[in-house]
Amino acid sequence: MSESVVTNRAGLSPKAEQAKPQGTFSRWFIVSAGVILFTTGAAKVFSAWASSTHLGFTDPIIGIKFRTLILLVGLLEFLLSFACFLRSMRRFAYRSVLSISSAFLVYRIGLWWIGWQKPCACWGDLTAALHLSPEFSDNVMRLVLGYLVLGSVLSLRILSRVDSSSEQIDSATHQRYLSI
Amino acid sequence: MNLTRKSRCLEVRSIVCFLLAQFWFLFSVAAAGKTEICVKGSFTLSNSNRTNTFNTVVFLTDHAWHIVSTNRATGDWSEIGFDGDSILSLVSGDASSSQSSDRFGAFGYAYSGEFLSPHAPDSARIFFPWMLHCLDRKFFLHNEKISLALPWTAARFSPGAYGYRWDIGYLDNANEIQTIRFVRDRGLDFADDEAELRRAGLDYPFSLPVRTIMLDALATRRATPDGFLCGVYEVEQWADSPLKRIPSKASLTVYVPNHPNLPTIRLGTYEWALNTIETNSDAKPRVLSAPVRTFVVDYRFQATNAVTKFNHAKYVLNAGDYFKPANDAALLAEAANWLENGPRYGLGKKRAVVVGVILGVLLFPFGIWLWREKQKRKGKVCRE
Numbered sequence: 001m002s003e004s005v006v007t008n009r010a011g012l013s014p015k016a017e018q019a020k021p022q023g024t025f026s027r028w029f030i031v032s033a034g035v036i037l038f039t040t041g042a043a044k045v046f047s048a049w050a051s052s053t054h055l056g057f058t059d060p061i062i063g064i065k066f067r068t069l070i071l072l073v074g075l076l077e078f079l080l081s082f083a084c085f086l087r088s089m090r091r092f093a094y095r096s097v098l099s100i101s102s103a104f105l106v107y108r109i110g111l112w113w114i115g116w117q118k119p120c121a122c123w124g125d126l127t128a129a130l131h132l133s134p135e136f137s138d139n140v141m142r143l144v145l146g147y148l149v150l151g152s153v154l155s156l157r158i159l160s161r162v163d164s165s166s167e168q169i170d171s172a173t174h175q176r177y178l179s180i
Numbered sequence: 181m182n183l184t185r186k187s188r189c190l191e192v193r194s195i196v197c198f199l200l201a202q203f204w205f206l207f208s209v210a211a212a213g214k215t216e217i218c219v220k221g222s223f224t225l226s227n228s229n230r231t232n233t234f235n236t237v238v239f240l241t242d243h244a245w246h247i248v249s250t251n252r253a254t255g256d257w258s259e260i261g262f263d264g265d266s267i268l269s270l271v272s273g274d275a276s277s278s279q280s281s282d283r284f285g286a287f288g289y290a291y292s293g294e295f296l297s298p299h300a301p302d303s304a305r306i307f308f309p310w311m312l313h314c315l316d317r318k319f320f321l322h323n324e325k326i327s328l329a330l331p332w333t334a335a336r337f338s339p340g341a342y343g344y345r346w347d348i349g350y351l352d353n354a355n356e357i358q359t360i361r362f363v364r365d366r367g368l369d370f371a372d373d374e375a376e377l378r379r380a381g382l383d384y385p386f387s388l389p390v391r392t393i394m395l396d397a398l399a400t401r402r403a404t405p406d407g408f409l410c411g412v413y414e415v416e417q418w419a420d421s422p423l424k425r426i427p428s429k430a431s432l433t434v435y436v437p438n439h440p441n442l443p444t445i446r447l448g449t450y451e452w453a454l455n456t457i458e459t460n461s462d463a464k465p466r467v468l469s470a471p472v473r474t475f476v477v478d479y480r481f482q483a484t485n486a487v488t489k490f491n492h493a494k495y496v497l498n499a500g501d502y503f504k505p506a507n508d509a510a511l512l513a514e515a516a517n518w519l520e521n522g523p524r525y526g527l528g529k530k531r532a533v534v535v536g537v538i539l540g541v542l543l544f545p546f547g548i549w550l551w552r553e554k555q556k557r558k559g560k561v562c563r564e
Binding site for chain 2: 056057058059060061062063091095096098099100102103105106107109110113114115116156
């Protein structure tokens with residue numbers, strides 16, 4: 001008799017059963033990440049057209065003008081937010097959110113390392129339009145960044161567990177097919 | 181015989197008397213001090229929004245000068261003096277933007293030589309009376325090939341202060357300067373940004389944020405068209421004094437370039453009016469001392485070698501203290517230690533590390549994904 005994995009009626013292993021509510025978290029996370037990226041991306045793209053003087057300065061890390069950088073990053077976030085909403089691109093979206101949020105995290109650590117004390121212009125000029133102080137919006141963005149990094153890591157972990165469970169199911173079905 | 185002896189005696193007596201008189205004259209001159217003129221006047225700074233007035237007192241001798249300027253609106257003051265070797269300057273605490281702190285009532289600056297290249301612009305605008313009374317032909321005879329900094333800028337931090345040609349017109353071929361036109365001259369630029377940052381007159385930026393700001397200022401200057409007129413200085417009337425001719429009516433208009441295809445912006449116009457000239461034949465040397473606790477930036481200790489630069493020394497003076505001498509052993513040792521162990525020119529490393537890590541984290545999840553997909557495919561092939 002061949003070795004087989006214990007499965008229920010739906011063909012899911014207990015591991016995969018456990019992963020089901022966590023998969024719901026992943027779905028909610030990616031939708032919320034999409035909303036966040038859409039908002040910040042749109043704010044950046046609109047801010048890039050503003051006439052603020054600080055946008056004419058050079059970014060100390062990337063070495064290009066803030067205006068260009070904000071526009072490029074805004075467009076990237078904007079495109080990525082659509083990937084988050086499309087079911088067919090979910091896997092790509094999880095990885096992209098992890099990539100981009102980690103890059104933002106490294107960028108912020110880099111700014112601190114080189115001694116740049118100014119608040120990050122992640123929201124562009126939206127903070128001024130909403131009458132929020134740059135420090136407040138900077139702190140909000142730190143929390144959002146933490147949520148994106150931790151959420152994407154957690155989601156990818158859950159996904160990999162679901163993947164491994166379905167792989168086990170695949171191999172069990174394969175074994176069963178061979179034994180018939 | 182007697183007559184000859186008498187006449188010889190008289191001759192010796194007269195020579196002794198003459199020598200004694202000469203000695204007395206020289207002694208009395210030395211004891212009385214130098215002839216000094218005191219110039220009092222005021223100047224205004226006007227732009228499209230408002231007009232500020234500044235009171236000025238200038239003391240001039242043949243080899244030294246001392247200027248005090250006060251902003252009438254704010255009460256901010258600035259004092260500057262040249263002792264024959266270096267310029268010493270004091271600025272009231274509120275006026276210093278770069279190091280404003282409640283702990284210091286004033287800021288002091290010391291510069292080698294007689295040319296004023298300020299660390300920070302002061303709100304008493306002392307550069308203007310300096311231009312009026314202390315600039316003359318000698319700077320330009322010796323500094324023809326050097327790109328001099330625009331004195332109304334924070335010349336130690338702004339590459340935008342350089343790259344301008346001073347077109348000078350002298351008064352009747354004398355020492356006094358009648359007109360100066362500050363004209364953008366790209367021929368005075370260095371091709372390399374790093375070479376620009378290493379200009380002797382600039383503080384080399386060892387921190388990346390300062391470097392970024394300085395490179396932005398440099399980019400703005402490089403974009404300024406050749407021949408752009410950024411300042412016009414003109415003396416309209418002169419007054420005579422025992423030492424030299426003094427400007428009695430003069431002006432300086434400063435411009436900045438605007439966006440392409442738009443007119444130039446007039447930043448402001450300085451207008452000088454002379455009130456009185458007084459002569460003092462018994463002047464004593466003036467020595468600047470700190471009126472309150474003062475933070476000093478001393479450029480006399482600037483030192484450089486092939487790999488690094490000691491921009492300036494910093495120290496604190498208590499009320500009543502004098503500036504440290506230019507041969508202060510502790511500060512010279514500090515400069516020497518910096519040249520040996522201080523940070524090196526260039527800041528590319530930190531930036532390269534951060535950019536590398538950013539690229540790494542951007543690509544890492546996709547790399548892992550591709551690798552896992554490959555492994556999966558391999559596994560499938562094996563199973564089949």
